[in-house]
Amino acid sequence: xxxxxxxxxxxxxxxxxxxxxxxxxxxxxxxxxxxxxxxxxxxxxxxxxxxxxxxxxxxxxxxxxxxxxxxxxxxxxxxxxxxxxxxxxxxxxxxxxxxxxxxxxxxxxxxx
Amino acid sequence: xxxxxxxxxxxxxxxxxxxxxxxxxxxxxxxxxxxxxxxxxxxxxxxxxxxxxxxxxxxxxxxxxxxxxxxxxxxxxxxxxxxxxxxxxxxxxxxxxxxxxxxxxxxxxxxx
Numbered sequence: 204x205x206x207x208x209x210x211x212x213x214x215x216x217x218x219x220x221x222x223x224x225x226x227x228x229x230x231x232x233x234x235x236x237x238x239x240x241x242x243x244x245x246x247x248x249x250x251x252x253x254x255x256x257x258x259x260x261x262x263x264x265x266x267x268x269x270x271x272x273x274x275x276x277x278x279x280x281x282x283x284x285x286x287x288x289x290x291x292x293x294x295x296x297x298x299x300x301x302x303x304x305x306x307x308x309x310x311x312x313x314x315x
Numbered sequence: 316x317x318x319x320x321x322x323x324x325x326x327x328x329x330x331x332x333x334x335x336x337x338x339x340x341x342x343x344x345x346x347x348x349x350x351x352x353x354x355x356x357x358x359x360x361x362x363x364x365x366x367x368x369x370x371x372x373x374x375x376x377x378x379x380x381x382x383x384x385x386x387x388x389x390x391x392x393x394x395x396x397x398x399x400x401x402x403x404x405x406x407x408x409x410x411x412x413x414x415x416x417x418x419x420x421x422x423x424x425x426x427x
Contacts (some may be wrong), residue, residue: 237416244354246321246405247418253413292358294416300365302348302373303416305358 205230205297215312216283224278224309226293231271234296238267238278239291240284248290251278283313304305320407321419323407328426332397336422339370341363345411347389349373349381352421356386363388366411401406 204261206229216222233255239247251260251267253276259268266279276293290310294303328334340347343378343417348361364383378395378400389408392418393400403423409416 217419235414239418244403244421246420247407249415249417253416292376299412301358302360 204306205233205295206253207293207295207304208268209291209293209306209309211309212307213310213312215314217314218283218285220283220313221284222280222311224280224291224311226276226278226306228274228276228304230297231274232297233271234298234301236267236269236276236293237303238265239277239292239294241292243289246256247292280311283311284312287311287313319408319417319419321404321422322421323422324421326425328424330395330397330426331416332396334396336404336406336424338349338389338419339387340408340419341387342408342410342417343406344411344417345386345387346409347383347392348407348416349379349389350405351377351409352402352405358405361392364400384407388403389407390417396424398426400424401426 208227210225237252238250241247253269264281269276290308292308294305322337345366347364350358352358358373361377362381403421405421406419
């Protein structure tokens with residue numbers, strides 16, 4: 204059974220820092236991996252989708268990498284801003300047509 | 316931009332009432348999902364659908380029911396609400412190839 208973990212559970216950094224959020228999954232045979240952002244009391248916003256054949260995706264200050272063989276993905280946030288404060292979740296899709304398996308999330312606080 | 320909508324956003328209702336949470340998407344997605352999430356806790360899949368007339372139970376047992384009569388619409392119903400049903404309910408959709416998932420803003424349900 205696929206399990207997804209995220210480290211750290213919570214992170215507090217001063218504004219302007221570059222930071223890395225980690226996502227690990229137990230079964231390397233994934234179809235794709237998606238990073239989301241969730242603001243308190245709101246739904247999830249899709250940030251980046253990495254297909255299993257890709258190694259990374261970039262959007263603005265965000266860069267996500269995928270290493271299937273080691274069962275890991277990282278989300279890199281450059282020059283963090285207070286508006287980046289949210290919970291970040293990763294989700295893996297275990298196969299074509301299969302459901303997503305979510306990690307517990309990393310709660311990020313960026314201090315002004 | 317995601318075009319998936321949930322109504323109502325907030326609902327406070329008395330015990331024993333029947334309620335229906337609405338979810339609609341305009342992206343033509345075949346697959347739709349309902350997740351339950353308590354504050355600060357993980358997402359739990361409670362129902363999903365592969366398309367019209369398809370409904371499946373998720374990983375977390377739920378007393379709610381769903382229907383999928385139209386592609387764009389995936390309502391969730393609680394026949395008799397109880398305080399234990401108090402939670403946030405999130406609807407999501409993805410295309411038939413299960414690539415990127417998109418979420419609605421959620422319905423925060425409080426049963427008193």
